[in-house]
Amino acid sequence: MKPKFLLGGALLTMAVILVIAGGFAGGAQYFLTIGELRAKGAEFQDQNVRISGAVLGDSIRTYVDVQTPIVEFDVVDAVEKDGQFQRVVGQAPLHIVYEGPRPELLQDDAQAIMEGRLSANGTFHADTLLLKCPTRYEEQFPEQAQGN
Amino acid sequence: MIVDIGLIALALAFASAAYAVGAAAYGGAAKRPAWVTSARYAALTIAPLLTIACLMVILSNLTENYNLEYTYRVSNRAQLTILKITSLWGGQNGSVLFFAWLMSLFVFALFVREWRGNRTLEPWVLVVSMGTQLFFLFLSLFFANPFARLWLGAGGEVSAAVIAPAGARPFTPADGQGLNPLLRHWGMVIHPPLLYLGFVGLTIPYAFGMAALLGGSTASDAAWIKATRRWTLLAWLFLSLGLLLGGRWAYDVLGWGGYWGWDPVENSALLPWLAATPFLHSVMIQEKRGMFKVWNMILIVMTFCLMILGTFMTRTGVISSVHSFARSSLGGPFLAFTGLVLIGSAALIVWRWNYLKSENTLESAWSREAAFVLNNFLFMTITFTVFLGTYYSMFSELLFGEKKMVRPDDFNRLIGPQVTALVLLMGIGPLVAWRKSSPQALARMTRPAALAALVVVAVLVALGFRDLGTLAGFGVIAYAGLITLEEIYRGVRARMKLSAESPFTALGRLIARNRRRYGGYVIHMGIILVGIGVIGTMMYQQETQRGLRPGESITIGDYTIIYQGSELYVPETEPDKTVFVGHVLLSVAGGPPEVMNPPPYREIFQQGGGLLPPALRSTPWGDDLYVLFMGEEGGFGTLKVFINPLVNWIWIGGFVLIVGTLAAMWPSGAAAMVAVKSRRRSLVVGEAGR
Numbered sequence: 001m002k003p004k005f006l007l008g009g010a011l012l013t014m015a016v017i018l019v020i021a022g023g024f025a026g027g028a029q030y031f032l033t034i035g036e037l038r039a040k041g042a043e044f045q046d047q048n049v050r051i052s053g054a055v056l057g058d059s060i061r062t063y064v065d066v067q068t069p070i071v072e073f074d075v076v077d078a079v080e081k082d083g084q085f086q087r088v089v090g091q092a093p094l095h096i097v098y099e100g101p102r103p104e105l106l107q108d109d110a111q112a113i114m115e116g117r118l119s120a121n122g123t124f125h126a127d128t129l130l131l132k133c134p135t136r137y138e139e140q141f142p143e144q145a146q147g148n
Numbered sequence: 149m150i151v152d153i154g155l156i157a158l159a160l161a162f163a164s165a166a167y168a169v170g171a172a173a174y175g176g177a178a179k180r181p182a183w184v185t186s187a188r189y190a191a192l193t194i195a196p197l198l199t200i201a202c203l204m205v206i207l208s209n210l211t212e213n214y215n216l217e218y219t220y221r222v223s224n225r226a227q228l229t230i231l232k233i234t235s236l237w238g239g240q241n242g243s244v245l246f247f248a249w250l251m252s253l254f255v256f257a258l259f260v261r262e263w264r265g266n267r268t269l270e271p272w273v274l275v276v277s278m279g280t281q282l283f284f285l286f287l288s289l290f291f292a293n294p295f296a297r298l299w300l301g302a303g304g305e306v307s308a309a310v311i312a313p314a315g316a317r318p319f320t321p322a323d324g325q326g327l328n329p330l331l332r333h334w335g336m337v338i339h340p341p342l343l344y345l346g347f348v349g350l351t352i353p354y355a356f357g358m359a360a361l362l363g364g365s366t367a368s369d370a371a372w373i374k375a376t377r378r379w380t381l382l383a384w385l386f387l388s389l390g391l392l393l394g395g396r397w398a399y400d401v402l403g404w405g406g407y408w409g410w411d412p413v414e415n416s417a418l419l420p421w422l423a424a425t426p427f428l429h430s431v432m433i434q435e436k437r438g439m440f441k442v443w444n445m446i447l448i449v450m451t452f453c454l455m456i457l458g459t460f461m462t463r464t465g466v467i468s469s470v471h472s473f474a475r476s477s478l479g480g481p482f483l484a485f486t487g488l489v490l491i492g493s494a495a496l497i498v499w500r501w502n503y504l505k506s507e508n509t510l511e512s513a514w515s516r517e518a519a520f521v522l523n524n525f526l527f528m529t530i531t532f533t534v535f536l537g538t539y540y541s542m543f544s545e546l547l548f549g550e551k552k553m554v555r556p557d558d559f560n561r562l563i564g565p566q567v568t569a570l571v572l573l574m575g576i577g578p579l580v581a582w583r584k585s586s587p588q589a590l591a592r593m594t595r596p597a598a599l600a601a602l603v604v605v606a607v608l609v610a611l612g613f614r615d616l617g618t619l620a621g622f623g624v625i626a627y628a629g630l631i632t633l634e635e636i637y638r639g640v641r642a643r644m645k646l647s648a649e650s651p652f653t654a655l656g657r658l659i660a661r662n663r664r665r666y667g668g669y670v671i672h673m674g675i676i677l678v679g680i681g682v683i684g685t686m687m688y689q690q691e692t693q694r695g696l697r698p699g700e701s702i703t704i705g706d707y708t709i710i711y712q713g714s715e716l717y718v719p720e721t722e723p724d725k726t727v728f729v730g731h732v733l734l735s736v737a738g739g740p741p742e743v744m745n746p747p748p749y750r751e752i753f754q755q756g757g758g759l760l761p762p763a764l765r766s767t768p769w770g771d772d773l774y775v776l777f778m779g780e781e782g783g784f785g786t787l788k789v790f791i792n793p794l795v796n797w798i799w800i801g802g803f804v805l806i807v808g809t810l811a812a813m814w815p816s817g818a819a820a821m822v823a824v825k826s827r828r829r830s831l832v833v834g835e836a837g838r
Contacts, residue, residue, distance in 0.1 A: 020533050023562045024540055028552040031541060050553055062781055067695045069781045100693070101779035101786045104752050 029115070034077045034094045037118060050115045051124065053094065054078035054087050055131075057108025062101075069101045071129075075112055098126040105131035151216055154204030155295040155310065158245070161197040161252070162289050164190045165282040169275055176271025176362070184271045188259050191278055195256035198249040205242055205294050206233050215320040217308040218242055218294040224326035226723050231327055234337045238327045240478075241294040243340065247459065248284040250341070251348040255281060258352060258379075266371050272359030280351050283485050291478055326724060329753035335397030343390030343417055343462075347455045349383025350420060352376055353427075354452035357445055361496040367503040373431045373444070380428060381813040385806065387421045392802040403750075403760025403776050405691065405790035407798065410559040415538040416454075416461035419531060423451040426527035433520050436582065438507030442497060443524070445504065449493040454531075456486050512584040519577040526570045533562050560686055564617055568624050571679060574672050575628025578635065578665075594631055601627035621683045629676040632669050639666065659811050667812025674805025677797045681770065684794025691791075695784035704789050706737040707765075707773050709744075711787060714780045724754040730777025730785055734765060748777035748787075770796035 031050045032040075053075030060073040074093035079086060087109075096114060106112075106129075116126035168190040175183030208216045209223040209232040222235040222242065231238075237246040255277050263270045288294070296308045299316035306319055330336060353376040360372035394414065395407035408414060427447040433440050460482035497504070510517055536543070537554040544552045579593050591598075604626040605619050613619060636655070639662075643654035659666040694702045696711040703709075712731040719727060729749040733741035748763040765773040772795045778786040 016529050017532070020529070020536060020562060024537055024554050024558055025552075027558040027561070028540060028544065028554050031551040031553045064695055064782045064784050067784065068693075069695050069779075069784060069786055101695075101781045104758060 034075060035088075035091065037094070037124075038092075041118060041122075044118055045120065046117050048115065048117055048127075050113065051075075051094075052078075052111065052113045055106060055108060055110045055112050056093055059093065059095075060102070060106060068099055071098045071100065071102050071106065072096065073098075073106065075114075078111065095123045096126050096129075097123055098129050100129070103129065103131055150204050150207050150211070150213065151295050151297060154201045154208075155293075157197045157200040157204070158285070158289055158293075158295065161194045161201065161248075162282070162285040164193045164197065165278050165285055168194075168278040169282055172271045172274035172278065176275065181267075184274065187271070187274050187278070188263075191255055191259050191274060191281075194281060195249075195252040198245070198252045201245060201294075202236060202249050205236050205245065209233070209235055212324075213320075214322070214324050215297050215318055216294075217296045217298050220298060220321055220324045222324070222327050224324040224724070227324075227326055228721060231332055231337075235327045235331075237340055237344075238331050241288075241292040241296070243344075244284065244288045244292040244478075245294050246341075247344050247348065248281065248288055250344050251281055251284060251351060254348055254352060254379075265375050266363075266366060268363040268366050269356065269359045269372065269375075272362040273355045275362070276355035276358045277351055280355070283481075287478060287481055291481055326755060329725070329751070329755065329757050330401075330759065332722075333397060333401050333759065335393055335400060339390060339393045339397055342386050342393060346383050346385075346387030346390050347420065347459055349379060349386055350424060350451055350455045352379040352383070354448050357448040358493060358496060361445065361500045361503075364500065365503060367445075367500045368441070368505075370431070370435045370438075373434055377431070378813050378815075380424065381809060384421070384424050384428060385809045385813070387417070387424065388802070388805060388809065391417060391421060392799070396799065399795075401759040401761050403762060403788075405689065405762075405774050405776075405788075405792065406685070407795070410537065410554075410556040412538050413462050415534050416458040419454040419534055419538075420451055420458055422527060422531040422534060423447060423454050426524045427451055430520055430524050433517055437517060439509075439517065440520075441504040441506060442501070445493075445497050447524075449490070449497075450531075452493075453486055453489055454535075456482065456489065460486070514580065514585045514587055514590070516577070516580045516582045516585075519573065519580045523570070523573055523577060526566060526573065530563060530566050530570070533566065534559070537562075564621070564686075567679075568617075568621055571628050571675065572624045574675065575624075575631040578669070578672075579631065594627070597627050597630035597634060600630050615687060618683060618687050621679070625676055625679050625683070629673065632672050632676065636666065636669050636673075663811050663814060667808050667810075670808030670811060671805050672808075674801045674803075674808055677801030677804055679801070681794045681796065681798035681801065684770075684797070685792050688793045689790060691789070693778070693786065693788040695781070695786045697783060698785070702787055702789060704773075705791050707789070707791070708735045708738075708741075709733070709775055709787060709789060710735070710741055711785050714777070714785055725758075726752045726754075728752060728777070728779065730780075730787065732763065732775060732777070732787065734773070734775075736765075744775065748775045750777060750779065766796055770794045770800070772796065 029048055029050050030044065031052070032044070034051060034053050037044060037049065037051055054077070056074045056076065060071065062069065062071050064070070073096055075096060076091045076093050077088040079088060096112075098114070111132040113128075113130040114124065114126040115128040116124055118124050168187045170187075171183045171190065172187035175181065175185075175187060205216075205218060208219045210229070212219075212223070212225055214220040214223075218239060218241050222239040223232050227235070235242070237243040258277070259274070293310050296310050297312075298319040298321070299307050299309060299313055300319035301307060301313060302315045307313060307316070312318075353372075356372040356376045360366045366372065394417065398404075398409070399407040427444065430440050430447060431444055434444050460478065510521070512518065537559050540554045541551055544550055575597070576590060576594065579590060581589075601623045605623040608619055608622060636658070639658045640651060640654045643649055643658055644651060647654075649657065659670070690704055692702060692704050696702060698711055698713040701708050701710040710733040712733060715729045715731065717727055717729075719725060727749055728751075729747050731747050732744050734744045735741040744763040744765070746763060748761065750758055750760050752758040760776055760778075763775040765775075770793075772790075772792040774790040774792055776788040776790075778788050780786070
């Protein structure tokens with residue numbers, strides 16, 4: 001192959017990589033822990049971000065507002081330890097407001113991923129709410145022994 | 149007993165594969181055909197052995213043997229018998245075994261008959277295919293063994309192991325955990341096997357490519373490509389089917405109104421398809437013109453690596469995804485194997501560089517060869533885009549220390565124009581002559597289609613569509629679609645004139661006589677139809693949601709949906725699930741309200757999770773009304789409603805694509821039979837006409 005073609009091809013490839021990477025970088029959404037969101041609250045205020053945390057069961061509250069069901073609950077950060085997610089102790093919870101009926105998986109200790117915005121009063125308005133069971137499906141064995 | 153038989157069969161299969169690799173490599177290197185034959189026989193034992201192993205897992209599920217860890221995890225007493233069988237691939241350890249079994253079937257089909265191709269290739273095809281098989285058997289045996297049993301230790305702790313821990317006694321829970329609820333839908337029962345078949349099928353062209361390199365001079369001709377064309381098409385067919393069914397399943401049960409969410413696991417199944425498709429195109433240049441030999445090797449290596457990566461992604465939770473049902477310990481071995489494949493393949497290509505010299509050069513920018521270069525280039529940019537977007541969070545964390553995710557909109561925004569360009573090329577490409585053509589000749593040939601496409605765009609503008617992406621998309625679809633139809637029509641007309649055939653006979657025989665070319669055109673038409681649905685749903689989906697008291701209604705477009713109340717029940721066959729039905733009436737354009745049947749409902753599983761199937765109403769032109777019942781809270785039932793314009797063209801196009809692929813890969817014998825039959829009929833028609 002002629003060097004002219006190789007050079008042209010290399011330049012074209014570089015250009016494509018830059019355009020695509022740039023395109024993604026411009027629109028990509030931050031994925032933050034609650035701690036990180038708090039630390040940089042001002043920077044991320046009213047910007048669409050994705051956060052994750054563990055649900056505090058006692059805080060879940062549902063009601064209907066002008067024909068729209070609303071769910072509110074609190075989350076704190078969770079860290080993975082020995083294959084289990086554990087809440088971070090002593091962290092102030094983040095209050096979440098989500099429009100929609102209560103999902104079945106929304107329960108104490110569920111892992112939640114939320115997309116939305118942090119408002120000025122410190123409440124997080126979630127547009128999307130993804131949930132995982134508190135204990136992962138395949139993870140645990142039965143407790144009571146029943147030998148044979 | 150069951151467990152022991154399964155475990156022994158699995159271990160024997162592993163030993164067979166290891167022996168086959170060694171014997172074939174020795175036989176090939178030392179030119180000792182007896183060793184190669186011995187390796188081939190060893191390879192042939194793997195499929196029967198793994199069949200036994202798979203049957204033992206199924207038997208364990210059926211006999212409710214919850215002492216087996218795998219049965220305990222994916223099965224329970226309440227489960228339907230069919231699901232006890234299909235849960236063979238419902239969890240990680242079983243699906244690794246299942247994957248290895250499917251691979252062994254392909255290998256069996258490949259080697260069961262006496263080798264009739266190039267003898268130099270045989271030992272090396274054995275080495276590479278058995279090496280891959282060995283890797284999956286290694287995983288199954290040492291990292292994801294489906295035959296691990298549950299044990300109760302002296303301290304009362306439960307563990308899972310193949311060999312009894314010291315002082316432990318067997319432990320059998322009263323019931324199993326049951327199959328992950330999401331996997332109980334029929335779509336989810338057949339979607340993984342199809343994808344897996346596509347994945348394992350790709351091993352064969354890869355094995356032949358590497359065998360051609362290992363054999364030395366065999367790398368310079370296209371024998372390995374000719375020998376694997378049908379295998380590659382078969383794998384491609386299964387991949388396409390797996391992707392289509394995955395989309396349909398998501399649409400039917402996940403309840404988010406769409407069929408493709410650019411989820412990392414979806415993407416990793418799409419990536420091998422995106423690399424295999426240009427491979428299917430670019431091998432034609434090697435066959436016809438002896439060019440692109442290095443490039444074709446690179447493409448098949450890339451396809452294979454993306455396949456391994458895809459398998460890995462579907463089985464591990466490396467990147468957060470709705471599909472990652474469990475995290476696993478398979479990460480290390482998978483990365484090591486991918487690295488080995490990449491480095492080994494690259495070394496082979498460099499080693500055999502001299503055999504991969506091109507026999508011709510590009511003569512003109514207006515030639516079929518150049519069109520294929522552009523096709524490959526666009527496929528590569530799309531593959532790169534999907535790859536980067538999928539692993540973006542990983543790169544961004546490694547390079548910049550911030551975790552950022554790419555959203556579906558960004559994928560659409562970046563990939564949309566690239567796909568539009570590719571569809572345009574798909575229309576023009578087949579018209580360009582080999583070696584040399586001219587822009588004038590092309591313009592002349594496509595003028596009618598271009599004019600028709602302009603009319604389509606003008607009509608859309610007149611109807612009020614202003615979005616440039618939509619106009620360009622539909623314009624290109626009209627242009628490329630009409631060119632393709634015209635090509636098919638030209639062939640049919642020529643046949644009708646020459647041999648006085650009816651249009652349908654002529655079409656059938658045209659495709660049968662030149663299956664590769666016209667099968668390809670039919671596949672292209674399938675893509676065009678899918679494109680119509682993709683633009684419709686991507687650009688013009690409507691959505692609304694509201695809480696309603698019984699009797700109240702919600703309106704979207706021409707549709708008014710009246711909520712009537714909810715109903716809760718537990719199905720007899722699946723006592724661990726609750727069904728929550730929302731009864732609704734539908735009135736179209738002010739017409740009389742009718743009951744939507746089946747109604748929208750949600751299924752909630754005791755173990756957590758559930759499905760959200762919509763009620764659907766399709767229009768003759770392919771739009772869907774998609775009604776979801778989200779639940780009831782404080783007397784308000786919440787309905788979420790989508791209008792998905794033109795969505796059904798995706799499924800129709802998918803069907804056309806499958807028909808085209810079958811036509812392109814159908815063996816010559818059968819095609820000849822069809823041709824004979826239709827000739828008889830046409831004779832009769834001809835006589836009657838006289």
